[in-house]
Amino acid sequence: MKNCEYxxxxxxxxxxxxxxxxxxxxCGRKNSQRLRKKWEIFPGKNRFYCDGRIMLARQCGVLPxxxxxxxxxxxxxxxxxxxxxxxxxxxxxxxxxxxLFVFVIFTLLQTSFTDPGILPRALPDEAADIERxxxxxxxxxxxxxxxxxxxxxxxQVVKLKYCFTCKMFRPPRTSHCSLCDNCVERFxxxxxxxxxxxxxxxxxxxxxxxxxxxxxxSFIFGCVITHLILESQKAGGIIQAIQNMPASIVExxxxxxxxWSILGLSGFHTYLVASNLTTNxxxxxxxxxxxxxDSGNPYTYNNIFTNCCAVLCGPMPPSLIDRRGFLxxxxxxxxxxxxxELPPFMAKNDTNMEENCQDFALSCTA
Amino acid sequence: xxxxxxxxxxxxxxxxxxxxxxxxxxSGTICKFQTKFPAELESRIDKQQFEETMQTLNNLxxxxxxxxxxxxxxxxxxxxxxxxxxxxxxxxxxxxxxxxAKYIQExxxxxFAPLGLLLTDPIERGLRVVEITIFEDRSIGSR
Numbered sequence: 318m319k320n321c322e323y324x325x326x327x328x329x330x331x332x333x334x335x336x337x338x339x340x341x342x343x344c345g346r347k348n349s350q351r352l353r354k355k356w357e358i359f360p361g362k363n364r365f366y367c368d369g370r371i372m373l374a375r376q377c378g379v380l381p382x383x384x385x386x387x388x389x390x391x392x393x394x395x396x397x398x399x400x401x402x403x404x405x406x407x408x409x410x411x412x413x414x415x416x417l418f419v420f421v422i423f424t425l426l427q428t429s430f431t432d433p434g435i436l437p438r439a440l441p442d443e444a445a446d447i448e449r450x451x452x453x454x455x456x457x458x459x460x461x462x463x464x465x466x467x468x469x470x471x472x473q474v475v476k477l478k479y480c481f482t483c484k485m486f487r488p489p490r491t492s493h494c495s496l497c498d499n500c501v502e503r504f505x506x507x508x509x510x511x512x513x514x515x516x517x518x519x520x521x522x523x524x525x526x527x528x529x530x531x532x533x534x535s536f537i538f539g540c541v542i543t544h545l546i547l548e549s550q551k552a553g554g555i556i557q558a559i560q561n562m563p564a565s566i567v568e569x570x571x572x573x574x575x576x577w578s579i580l581g582l583s584g585f586h587t588y589l590v591a592s593n594l595t596t597n598x599x600x601x602x603x604x605x606x607x608x609x610x611d612s613g614n615p616y617t618y619n620n621i622f623t624n625c626c627a628v629l630c631g632p633m634p635p636s637l638i639d640r641r642g643f644l645x646x647x648x649x650x651x652x653x654x655x656x657x658e659l660p661p662f663m664a665k666n667d668t669n670m671e672e673n674c675q676d677f678a679l680s681c682t683a
Numbered sequence: 684x685x686x687x688x689x690x691x692x693x694x695x696x697x698x699x700x701x702x703x704x705x706x707x708x709x710s711g712t713i714c715k716f717q718t719k720f721p722a723e724l725e726s727r728i729d730k731q732q733f734e735e736t737m738q739t740l741n742n743l744x745x746x747x748x749x750x751x752x753x754x755x756x757x758x759x760x761x762x763x764x765x766x767x768x769x770x771x772x773x774x775x776x777x778x779x780x781x782x783x784a785k786y787i788q789e790x791x792x793x794x795f796a797p798l799g800l801l802l803t804d805p806i807e808r809g810l811r812v813v814e815i816t817i818f819e820d821r822s823i824g825s826r
Contacts, residue, residue, distance in 0.1 A: 423765035437809040446703045468708050475708075485811060489712055503712070521758075522766055616711055630758025632748055633774045637809040
């Protein structure tokens with residue numbers, strides 16, 4: 318959770334609180350002639366490209382390194398090892414390698430560029446409504462104690478935490494990523510290697526990426542070892558073979574060091590998929606049996622096959638943040654925090670408009 | 684066109700208050716809204732009508748998120764094509780969301796608008812709440 322100064326929402330001062338949420342724009346900016354898209358005012362720490370079609374975390378981590386490592390290793394493999402292996406073994410080696418490489422790159426890009434399941438922040442009206450239902454006794458100058466709500470899911474007690482940044486109770490399995498400053502549904506972890514959070518919408522891409530990468534690195538490793546053996550038979554000695562194929566040695570080293578971590582990660586995530594858990598839950602031990610006999614994962618289907626199908630082949634949920642939608646113009650009801658005291662920005666009458674703008678200007682300077 | 688005329692009227696009306704119907708997580712993380720009738724709507728709409736609308740919405744969302752042959756087929760096909768199929772094809776979920784949008788518009792035109800209420804599609808609120816806007820009665824003369 319972000320350590321920022323918390324301001325309690327006073328329903329009577331909803332206009333001033335909107336400057337914090339940035340879900341609504343101040344009056345002046347809306348008067349611009351070009352209709353802006355929602356991604357342009359997105360409050361989280363994300364970067365958008367191609368007019369909102371592609372999104373990344375602002376801290377893209379080591380994604381360029383990941384891409385460079387994969388491309389270089391595969392490039393060296395296709396250039397130096399494949400001709401030899403095609404001559405001595407079979408044409409299928411570069412074919413299989415090619416398919417795996419394409420699969421890895423596609424799934425990596427999909428993991429990095431897809432919305433992981435970000436929950437849009439609560440609009441001021443909604444946030445004020447939630448505040449009204451919370452019993453609080455603190456003053457508005459200090460941060461209130463963490464608010465939680467207990468609910469029953471499949472007869473198991475689950476605590477929902479209140480997110481101070483997004484101003485709402487987080488749905489179950491949702492967590493707030495501090496690097497991206499967003500609440501993400503079914504939050505697994507923030508992966509620096511792909512430069513994005515892994516959540517509900519891109520978990521299947523991430524899993525496909527690490528599994529196919531495990532296959533690719535093992536395949537390249539195996540092929541290079543085969544090449545080394547065949548070359549040493551031809552060249553008369555392993556040292557001579559190593560000297561003849563420096564590029565392959567580079568691949569060997571890269572693959573050797575990556576294989577352990579990637580195979581380990583694939584195995585770990587296969588276990589998570591089979592038990593319908595997230596990395597976040599597993600690390601925190603949310604459903605471990607140490608917490609008591611009543612604790613069990615309430616989301617599991619108690620069947621490995623069903624869990625796998627549900628996580629990997631379930632319906633693809635839509636993106637909730639509507640990046641490419643247009644921001645409504647001034648007079649639409651939804652982005653305005655209209656309540657009984659505010660003059661509505663919906664009036665078509667000119668004099669009314671002037672009054673409204675004057676009122677707003679006064680409140681902005683107050 | 685009498686129904687759209689009353690929706691137009693609502694745009695000119697002042698908003699009295701908003702009611703937010705929260706999600707019901709009793710069955711897990713599937714999208715389901717509470718069907719409990721909010722107290723603020725007691726004077727405005729019939730309880731049964733409201734519950735029927737919410738139940739239909741819940742059924743539609745359940746249909747979108749149903750795990751069955753169709754979703755598995757879509758998932759497996761997507762996996763085989765390295766998920767590039769999502770770039771060109773509309774998913775089953777998106778098709779149902781369109782159905783839901785149409786249903787909500789119908790409900791607004793036929794039932795809610797004449798009573799001075801407006802249902803907001805939950806997808807516009809991140810599937811967190813069903814927002815019901817209560818307009819002041821004076822500009823809608825039907826009740």
